[in-house]
Amino acid sequence: MAKKMEEYKWQDLNAGCVIDEPGNSLQYKTGEWRILRPLTDYSKCTKCGLCWLFCPDNAMRPKEDGFFASHPDYCKGCGICAQECKFEAIKMVEDKK
Amino acid sequence: MKILKTLEKYMEDPSLELVASGHRACQGCAEVLALRMAFKVLGKNTIVAMATGCMEIISTPLPITCWRLPWIHVAFENTAAVASGIESAIRILMAKGKIDKKWINVVGVAGDGGTSDIGLQALSGALERGHRLIYICLDNEAYMNTGVQRSSSTPYGASTTTSPPGKKSIGQSTWKKDMPKIAVAHNIPYVATACPSYPFDLFNKLKKAKEKDGPSYIHILSVCPTGWRIPSEMAIEYGRLAVRCGMFPLYEVEDGVYKMTFKPDTLIPVEEYIKGQGRFRHLTEKEIKEIQQRVNSEWEKLNKLCEITKP
Ligand SMILES: Cc1ncc(C[n+]2csc(CCOP(=O)(O)OP(=O)(O)O)c2C)c(N)n1
Ligand code: SF4
Ligand code: SF4
Ligand code: SF4
Ligand SMILES: [Mg+2]
Numbered sequence: 001m002a003k004k005m006e007e008y009k010w011q012d013l014n015a016g017c018v019i020d021e022p023g024n025s026l027q028y029k030t031g032e033w034r035i036l037r038p039l040t041d042y043s044k045c046t047k048c049g050l051c052w053l054f055c056p057d058n059a060m061r062p063k064e065d066g067f068f069a070s071h072p073d074y075c076k077g078c079g080i081c082a083q084e085c086k087f088e089a090i091k092m093v094e095d096k097k
Numbered sequence: 098m099k100i101l102k103t104l105e106k107y108m109e110d111p112s113l114e115l116v117a118s119g120h121r122a123c124q125g126c127a128e129v130l131a132l133r134m135a136f137k138v139l140g141k142n143t144i145v146a147m148a149t150g151c152m153e154i155i156s157t158p159l160p161i162t163c164w165r166l167p168w169i170h171v172a173f174e175n176t177a178a179v180a181s182g183i184e185s186a187i188r189i190l191m192a193k194g195k196i197d198k199k200w201i202n203v204v205g206v207a208g209d210g211g212t213s214d215i216g217l218q219a220l221s222g223a224l225e226r227g228h229r230l231i232y233i234c235l236d237n238e239a240y241m242n243t244g245v246q247r248s249s250s251t252p253y254g255a256s257t258t259t260s261p262p263g264k265k266s267i268g269q270s271t272w273k274k275d276m277p278k279i280a281v282a283h284n285i286p287y288v289a290t291a292c293p294s295y296p297f298d299l300f301n302k303l304k305k306a307k308e309k310d311g312p313s314y315i316h317i318l319s320v321c322p323t324g325w326r327i328p329s330e331m332a333i334e335y336g337r338l339a340v341r342c343g344m345f346p347l348y349e350v351e352d353g354v355y356k357m358t359f360k361p362d363t364l365i366p367v368e369e370y371i372k373g374q375g376r377f378r379h380l381t382e383k384e385i386k387e388i389q390q391r392v393n394s395e396w397e398k399l400n401k402l403c404e405i406t407k408p
Contacts, residue, residue, distance in 0.1 A: 005158070005160065005161055008160055012160075013159065013160060017159055017160075019157070019159065019160055019161070019162045021162075022117075022162065022164060022165040022166070023162070023163060023164065023165040024160075024161055024162060025117050025118070025119030025120055025156075025161050025162060025163035026117055026118060026119045027119065027161070028119040028121070028161060029119070030118070030119060030120075030121065033124065047098070047099060048099065048100065049098055049099060049100030049101075050100075052100065053100060053134075053296055054130065054293075054296075054333055055130075056122060056125065056126050056127065056129050056130040056133065056332075057118050057120070057122075057129075058114050058116070058117070058118050058133060059118055062098050066098065071118065073118075074118035074119060076124040076125075077124060078124035078329040078330055078332075079124075079125070079328070079329060079330030080125055080329070080330050080332060082330065083330040083331065083333065083334065084333055092330075
């Protein structure tokens with residue numbers, strides 16, 4: 001989207017409040033909410049993908065090597081991935097941003 | 098990715114994310130997770146009508162949206178009416194040859210407040226008229242978006258801002274409205290309960306709903322850490338406990354035939370589900386026992402329905 005949300009004036013909105021850029025929420029970086037971040041011990045990871053499946057923010061994403069890593073822009077640090085990993089491969093650690 | 102291969106059984110493209118990151122749901126919100134999972138199955142060829150509620154507010158603060166689908170925000174009362182209109186329009190456009198004859202999924206989504214209280218009349222009309230649509234109720238057991246007010250889907254004993262516990266109040270004083278059975282009473286092709294803590298069960302049910310040539314009603318228990326007063330990382334686990342203690346059984350009703358889709362060998366005590374949730378913190382042993390008895394009798398009834406309706 002051309003402009004940031006804060007820069008929008010009502011005159012800039014489309015008729016009928018139509019949003020013509022699907023998924024433009026990507027510009028909103030929810031990673032800023034985070035206090036803890038997931039840290040994966042890849043020696044314990046079986047690449048099962050449960051952390052990816054259960055992430056409410058689609059912030060746990062596959063890497064080229066088949067492992068998963070949390071996306072710093074979107075991970076809110078909820079801790080679900082660490083809680084749900086059957087192999088205890090993920091620990092929540094303080095996020096020093 | 099191994100898991101993508103497994104998911105191909107349920108959906109065309111498991112890597113597709115139709116609910117983009119950057120939405121504003123609370124940390125650990127299983128309601129938005131329910132959407133993420135459901136729309137993976139429904140796929141790109143889908144139109145959504147959604148009532149106000151958490152998922153509308155967190156997904157689409159104008160001029161931003163996390164939806165990658167045609168999506169319309171409707172009033173609280175008329176999700177199912179708008180979805181009916183969309184479905185009828187699609188049929189007419191197809192009949193007139195103005196669009197391809199490839200079916201487009203029409204989905205209505207609302208919270209428990211938007212479904213079991215405010216949108217019930219429109220929903221009943223849509224189910225009765227037999228539109229080919231999928232109605233999803235995201236049940237987080239209160240009006241969460243406006244700060245946790247009780248709905249008719251709030252469980253007995255739960256504390257909300259409008260059912261506060263005290264010397265003369267247990268909290269919510271009524272038993273949870275049985276929305277799925279109300280849907281069943283319309284004799285529609287498909288009704289199911291689901292929970293994102295059981296993803297494959299949820300995928301299966303949405304896949305079935307998608308294939309029905311008539312209305313489907315999917316009732317999804319959506320754990321809300323904020324309103325239930327539980328730690329954010331526990332959202333999936335509490336969904337599991339709700340199912341395993343029998344408070345929220347996973348079942349489906351296909352053409353009137355009831356079937357449990359996940360049947361624990363033995364139910365865990367409801368106490369294991371209740372304890373640890375801030376909204377139930379005030380409950381006494383006696384009150385928990387009362388809830389246990391109710392869960393037992395509902396569980397038995399459901400099992401009987403499965404037996405009786407078996408073809
Ligand atoms: C007619 C009407 N009444 C009240 C509201 C205010 N309101 C907006 S969202 C909401 C709560 C929605 O609760 P629910 O449907 O359970 O969805 P949840 O937020 O829990 O996901 C309320 C009361 C409104 N938008 N319209
Ligand atoms: S859930 Fe655990 S084992 Fe599975 S992919 Fe994620 S980190 Fe690896
Ligand atoms: S901490 Fe929560 S938001 Fe971050 S990757 Fe894990 S599940 Fe996703
Ligand atoms: S209040 Fe509950 S349902 Fe609403 S966004 Fe927060 S966690 Fe999700
Ligand atoms: Mg609700």
